[in-house]
Amino acid sequence: MLRRSLIAVASGLCLWLALPTIDLWPLAFVGVAGMAWATVGVSARAGLGLGLLTGLGCFVPALSWSGVYVGAVPWMALAVTESLYVAALGLACAVVQPIRVRPWLIACLWVAQELIRGTVPFGGFPWARIAFSQADSPLVHLASVAGAPGVTFAVALVGGWLAVAAERARVRDFGRLPALRPLVASAGVLLLAALWPVATGGRAVTVAGIQGNVPQSGLDFNAQRRAVLDNHVRTTNRLAADVRAGRTPAPDLVVWPENSSDIDPLRNADAATEITEAVSAIGVPVMVGAVLQEPSPRVSNATLLYVPGRGIVDRYVKQHPVPFAEYIPYRSFFRTFSTKVDLVTKDFAPGKEPSVFAAPTPSGTVKVGPVICFEVAYDDLTREPVRRGAQLLAVQTNNATFGRTAESEQQLAISRLRAIEHGRSIVHISTVGVSALITPDGTTHDQSSLFTQKALVGELPLRTATTWADRVGRIPELLATLVGAVALVQAVRVRRAAKVTDRAGVPTPATDHDTRQHHEKDVHDRL
Template sequence: MKRMSFGISLILAVVAGFTLSAAFPATAFWPLAFVGVFILYWSLIGRSFWTGFLVGTITGATFWLTLINWLTLYLGPVPWLALGILQALFFGVGAAVSGIVINRGPQRWPSRWGRIGVVSIVLASVWTLRESITSVWPYGGFSWGRMAQSQAESPLAQNVAWVGTAGLTFLVVVSSAFLFQTLRERQTKLLAFPVLFFVSILAVPAFPHEITGYTNVLSVQGNSRAGLFDRGAPGSILQDHVSGTLPYQGQDIDMIVWPENASDLNPLQSVLAAQVLTAVSAKLDAPIVTGTITVDEQDRVFNSSLVWTDKALAQYDKIHPVPFAEYMPNREFWRLFQPDLVDLVTRDYSFGTRPNVVDINGVLAGISICFDITDDNQAYLMIGDGAEIILAQTNNADFGKTSENLQQLSIARLRAIETARSVVNISTVGTSAVISPDGATLDSIPAYQPAEMLTTVPLSTTITPAMSFGRVIEWSIGAVAIAGVLLILIRRKP
C-alpha cells in the first residue's frame, strides 16, 4: 500500500465518510464501520500533518453532514452546517495526528509486531481520545456519532458491557487498524493475526446479569403535535397521553411512563394538569412518570420529569440541557451571526442538580431525558445510585420522519447492554421500545402512530465492568494515545 496522489486521497476521504455514515441508522449496516476506518487510514499514507488534516476534515464533513441531516428538517442548513463543520474540524485534527502515527510510527517501532501491533493500538487510541474529548467539550460536548454506537445491532455489542462505549470504539478501530497495518506488510500469512483478533472479540460472551425482579410498565406514545413549530391548544399533548392511558384501567400496572414534554401544562403550576394527573393515577392505581417544563422560586426553567400520584413524589431536572436548542450559550455573540435562529431559543433551560435516580413504587429508576441517554457520566450516576431500570423519555417531534429517532434508539440499546439495565425508550412520536438488559427488544411502537406498550420489564442490580471501570478504561486509552504520539514526535538519541 503506497502513497497516493493528493486528489485520490481526497476522493477516498469522501468515500470513507459516506461509508462510516452508512454503518449507523437508518442504513445500519454495521460492518461498514470497519471499512470506513480502513479507507480513511489508507488515504492518510504519506500525508503531512496539514494535508492529513484536510483529508480528515473532508471525511468528517461527509460523515457528519450525512449522519445529522435531520437537523435541517425544520431549522434549515445553518445549525446543521455549524455543528457538522465543527465536528468535522475535530475529526480532521484526529486524522492529522493519525497520519503522523501511520507514517512515522513504523520507524519508531521498527519490528514487525511493533509496526502491526503498537502502531495499530496507538491509532485506535487516538480515535477514541478524539471521541472522548468531543463528547464533553465544548459546551458539554456532543456524544453522538461515536464509533461504538454503530455496533448496537452487531454481535460486537456485547463487548460494551465489559469495556464501555469508549472501549467498544477502541475495539472497532483497532480491528481495522490491525488489518490495515498487516496489509502494509504485504505478507498474506500475517492476515491470520487480524482475523483471529476479530474472531476473538466476536466470541466475547455477554456479561452475566442477574434479574432481581420485574415491574409492569405502561408506556404511552401519544403521537402528539409536540414540535418546536407546532401550535396545538394548551393541554393537547397531555390529553393525547391521557387518552392512551385510560383504556388500561383494571390492568396490573406498577408505573405509567409518558415521554418528555407529555404534560405540556406544568402540574406544579396548573391546577387543571394536576387534577388530570391525579385522576389518571388514581384510576389506574399507579404513579405516572411524565415530562414537563418546570419553574423554580428563582424563575429558573427546567426540562423536568415528575413522578406523580396525587402530587409530585419526585422530580428530576435535566442535568445536561442541549446547547443551541435548550439554551443559547454566549447568546449575544452567536446572535451576531444568525439572529433569527438564535431568537428561536426563546428560553434558556437551567442545569439540573437533582439526582437522576428516583423511587417509583418501590423501584429505583434512572431517568434520562432525550440526549441524556448519550451521556456516559449520567449512566455512571444512575448505576452508582442503584438504578434498577432506565426510563428514557424523549420528544423526537422536531426531527420528523428522519433517522434521528432510530439513531437515538440504537444508543439506548447500547446503553441497556452497557449498564445491564432494561431501558424503556418512550417518545412523543416514536420510535419507542422496551429493551432488555441483553439488548433484545421486548416491545416496540413504530414512529408516528399513537400506541401503548404494557410490558413486564426485568429489573437488575448487576454492576458491569463498564460501569465499574468506565472512566478508567477511557482515561487509559487516552493515556496510550498521548504517550504513543509523544514517543513518535520525540526523536531517538543516536
C-alpha cells in the same frame, strides 16, 4: 493525494452508513480502516485535511435531522464543528503513522477524539460515536466490560487490522502465515465479543410506556401543548380501561415521555387535575415529563414522579440541557449568524444532580433512574443513576422536532447499548416514537412506529448487580487517551529531532532520501 481524499470521504460515508436507520454496522470497520490507511506517510497538514473530509462524509448526512425544521445553516454548523474533531484525529494519525498503520494507536486515538468531542465546548455533543453504530453487532457485548469507549476501541482496532490486511493484500504479501494475523485477530475479537455473556434475568415487573403522539410534527408542536397533554392522558385512560377489562396486564409503573406536559402542572390547576386523574385511573406511579416555569426567568426540563393519592413525591431536572436547542450560549454573538437562536425564547436551567426515584409499585419498591433525551448519549449521566442503586432506567425523549428522520432510531440504538453497558432494563419512551421496552441484553420489545399513539406494555427484569463497565467507570477511556497522547507527543519529538538532524547534516539529495527513510523507521520503532 486525490485518491487519499476520495478514500477519506468514502470512509466517512461508511461510518454514516453504519448508523441507524441504514444500520450496516460492519461498515464502521471499513470507515476506520480507510481513514487509517489514507493518513499513513502523509504530513500533519495533509492528515488534518483528510480527517476533515472523513468527518464531513459522516456528519453531514448523519446529522441531517438537526436541520429538518430550522434550515441548513444550523445543520451545517453542527456537522462542520463535529468534523473538526475528526480532522484533529486525522492529524494525529498522520503523525504517529510515518510508515504503516498502527492499529493499537489508531484505536486509542479514536477513543481520545470521542472523549474530547463529548466534553468541549459547552459539555460536548457525543452523537454518532462509533460505539453507537454497533447495537446489532457482537461487539456491543463489550459495553458491559468497558462501556461505550470500549466498544469504540474494539471497532477501531478491528478497523486498523483490516487496513493492515488490505495493505498486505495490495502488495501481495499473503504468502506467509504471519501476514494473515490481522484477519485472524479481527475474527478472534468478534468471536470473543459474541460469546461474552450479558445480563438477562431478574425479578420482573410490568411496565407501561405512553406514546401519546402530537397533533403535528415540527417546532410548532409546542403551540399545541394542551393537545399533547390530552393525548397522553387519553392514552393512559384507555390503558386503564383495558386493564380493568382484562385485555392488558396491569402495569406496576407507567412512564410518560419528555414534554408530555409542557404546561407546568405546579402552576396550572387544569393540567395538574388532568394528570392526577389519569394517575388515579391507572392506579400506579406515573413518571411525567414536564416543563416547569422555574427558576425564573429560566425554565426546567423535568421528570415528576406521581403516586396515586399522594401527588408529586419526587422530581428530576435534566442536568445537561442541549446548547443551541434548550439554551443559547452567547446569544447576542450567535444571533449574527442566524436569527433561529431566538426560537429558544427561554433558556433551560441545568439540574444539579442525578436522581433515583423510589416508586412504590404493587410488587414492591422499584428504583428508577430518569434520563432525559440526549442525556442518554453521555456516559456519566447514565452511569451515575445505576451507581446510586437504580434497578431500571427510563429514557424519556421527544422526537417531534426531528420529523421522520433517523434521529429517533439513532437514539434508540444508544439506549440499547446502555442496557447492555449497565445490565439494566430501559423504558425508552418518546412522544412520537420510536419507543421500545429494552431488556438488559439490548433486545427491544413492543417497539412503536413514528407518529402513532400507543401504550407499550411488557415485563422487564429488575437488576441490582453492577457490570464491569460500572465498576471501572472512565478508567479504560482515560487510559486509552493517555496512551494515544503519549504516543503522539513522542512522535512529534522524534519528527522534530529528525528535521534538526537533516538541517545540520545538509545531505545530498540521495542521502536526504536515505536519511528520511532512516528517521521514519526510527519513529516507527520508537512508537
